[in-house]
Structures are given as structure tokens and as C-alpha cells.
Amino acid sequence: MKKIGFLSFGHWSASPHSQTRSAADFLHQSIDLAVAAEELGVDGAYFRVHHFARQAGSPFPLLSAIGARTSKIEIGTGVIDMRYENPLYMAEEAGAADLISGGRLQLGISRGSPEQVIDGWRYFGYAPAEGETDADMARRRTEIFLEVLKGEGFAEPNPRPMFANPPGLLRVEPHSEGLRDRIWWGSGSNATSVWAAKLGMNLQSSTLKDDETGEPLHVQQRKQIEAYREAWQEDGHTREPRVSVSRSIFALTTDEDRAYFGRDRHSRDQVGMIDENTRAIFGRSYAAEPDELVRELKEDEAVQAADTLLLTIPNQLGVDYNVHVLENILTHVAPELGWR
Structure with a gap:
């Protein structure tokens, strides 16, 4: 059995071709989609986080709202950029969202990716310490965040507090037991996947990865997963x-599917530079009739190696169409691969 979730990049646009024309549209539609996905039997509702963009920038209100409207589906991120985060305040927000959902939060975090503005984290009041890179800063904050999530006291209590304190040092509240084991690291390289393993985080590997060997993405990801394990x-x-x-992944079962995604039948991996020093490989899309998708996905070594598959969805096409996209995979593809 493989867990199957959706991953929304949360785009909105005023374009007449978009069903998601405002931030309010995106937020309400995301809640509705998560509710519908749970009814279909989808295992997870995940959201990408980008700042200074018409996308989801503050995930915890959305995750909390979904948690309050659903009862089974995992809710998470893929990923939160730790260069922008205060680890202690984030632990408070994550603890609250996890308690609202009854322990269903699956929180993906990372160093982040190229952003909409130059050094956007500086506008949030953050800067690397002397001798640090922004990546170092993200990893240092991650380690603080993980330590706080253990729920151990570390803060000296006021001897004359407004409210009575429990004995001993105080911790960040609210604390949600078990959340520490549900933190994922979005890794773009073999080295950071090994680092994530040593810290006891789960692993997220997206459709973008450092091109470390020149092999197809799925082969490089499979080797990354093996190094992590x-x-x-x-x-x-x-x-x-x-x-x-x-x-x-899009199963082409209707003329509408073929109109939207038929051009992706011959999609291939792409290689390019995401900054001055990083050569990256971006994974292909899968779009075909269900029987062909089954054959192609059997050959995807990383999909086969992972226990969880996150399906990136075209959220601007609206809730109904995305329910159709997910239902196609659950009905026509997953059973043939032994995932359902």
C-alpha cells in the first residue's frame, strides 16, 4: 500500500481562464478540495509555501481550517522555507494546528528554493549570523525547531508570574505530543537527505533535485532515498x-483531460541552472491513458521506492476538476499498481 496525497502550489490569478482569482478563492477552494479528497479516500492534503508570491505564504491558518473540517486526511506542507521562520513561534503555530486536527499534521520544511525577491527573508527581519550562508541559517533554525518540539522545558520562569507556573523550566505551548516525528525535510541533494536522516526527519523529494550524476531524475531520487534510509x-x-x-500525473480519460494535458504525453526531464552554482534536474510530467500510465509508473524507480506519492495538482482549474484528476488516479491507476 502506498499513501497518495495531493500537493497544491496554491496559485491564484485574475486571468479569466483561472477558477482561482484571489487569495480568498484559493483558501476556500483548498478547504473544499481537502474535504472532497478525504471523501474520495485520498491520504493527504499538502501545500507549497512561497513568500512574496500569489501563492500560500502563511500555511497554518489554512491547515487549521482543514483540520477542523476533516477527520482522517493528513494535512501538511511541501515545504516551508526555514529562512523565513522564527522557530519558537512556528512551534506554537504548528502545535496548535496539530491539536486542532487531532495529530494529523505532516510538516515539510526546508532551506527553500529561489524566491520572488532577492534575500526575501531580510524583509522579515532575519539575516545569517557572521560566517553563515542563508542555507546554514535555515538548517540552524531547523535544529532549534526540532529541539523545541520535544516538549522539554528550557525557559526560566518569572518568580512573580501573572499566572501560576508548573514546576521547573517552561516549554513552548501548546505542545502536541508526537509532532516531532511528523516533520519532513525537503531535500534537493543526497547530502541533505543524509543530514535529515541523522536528525530523525522524514524525507520529501520533489520534482526538482540537484543534478548530481546526469542520470534521469527518478534514478537519482531512488539513490537519494537509498542513501537516506x-x-x-x-x-x-x-x-x-x-x-x-x-x-x-494525469490520467487522460476525457476530452477535457486531453485538451489540458495531452501535450504532456512526450514530456521529458529537463536540466538547467537554478542559480549561479547549482545545476538542477526537473522531472517530467506523466500524461497518458490509464494503462500506459501504469506501465510508465512501474518504471519510475523513485515512485516505487517511496511510501508516499504527492500528486501536484492544477489548482487554478477549480475544485471539481481537481477532484476528477484525483479520482482518475485512485480509480484507474492506483489499483493496477497495487497501491489500493
């Missing part, structure tokens, strides 16, 4: 880690 085992963690990969 080997490091996890070597570090002696007692629980089983989780691993997700993201894919754009």
Missing part, C-alpha cells in the same frame, strides 16, 4: 521513516 539505519532510530516523492 542507510543513514537512518546507521543512526539507530527506532521508528520507520517515511519518504515521499512528488509527481505531476
